[in-house]
Amino acid sequence: MSAALRTTVVAVHRDAEHRFSKQLEDCIELEEGLGVVGDAHHGLTARHRSRAKADPFQPNLRQVHLISDSLFAHLAGLGFDVAAGELGENVTLASAPGLEWDALVALPVGTRLHFAQGPVVELTGLRNPCAQLDRFHKGLLAAMLDKDAAGRVRRKAGVMGVVRAGGPIGGGDAVRVRLPRAPHRAMECV
Template sequence: MAAALHTTVLAVHRDAEHRFFKLQEDAIELEAGLGVVGDAHHGLTVRHRSRAKADPFQPNLRQVHLISASLFDHLADLGFDVGPGELGENVTLASAPGLTWDALIALPVGTQLHFAQGAVVELTGLRNPCIQLDRDQNGLMAAMLDRDATGRVRRKAGVMGVVQAGGAIASGDAVRVRLPRAPHRPMGCV
């Protein structure tokens, strides 16, 4: 990954309710340390319902959910029809060489995404796909899981992050990826 990684924002989404999908917006506003303003997952402590039920005081490592649009093409090849916002992501990144869905989930913890209007999201981990996927399309949950060459489970449902610097994000905005200092630590589920 010596070459600079960059892409653009394809679409942005938010929803004040805890639903599986998120509504497309012209722009969203990120608030440092809290997440997407007006989104159900906005907050200092965890907002994901099952995680909040287990421990409502744990830090919110899932403030922003990001997916590469190349995942939709991958799922289409598997027979599924999924588009931006339908997997509950806040930010859909345009497909870009070197930053496909599988490259996105392979980035290390601490990777920062710098958005054109000043927002910075630091990646904390992977989104674990949930059974709600099958409510939308039967078999989609299984399609979001895979195994790598060593047999380890790969979760394809995108990445999660926390907001380091607030600001607006809109479709068409440039995104620059900054890797953390080595040694790199692979992302796990958050």
């Protein structure tokens, strides 16, 4: 990596219930191997309802959901008023060079985000936009999907990760991004 990728945390969110949006918190606590303490997706095995229904024993690769705040500006340009936490993310990151919404979803599997107070989140894949988006804002599902120049589907709903080191995360915390060793593998939906 030629230049260090760095950003800050804009906001953190959690919700003990399976709801679409998450509540703003001053601080969240990450627990190694399990996720955000007090969040509905906290656990060693799948907590996402459709994934748990298909196989309740599969590993939980969706412990932490992260979005770049530049996604909200992008969506505003498409006519959607969406704020931090409303898309169900746990961590909203500040847009920074190389970490805008489209660059965040292009990071490789295994990228690690090191948060100032000690937590480490390893990216596992993309969040797949679902029909709940249209119940939140009509037409939002289509806006969260796009195609690249080669005609491949691009998903804009953020990235998912697992907790490799626990600790607190709060608004304003610095974040350092470390790419895995090459060869890199593109993220897919998890």
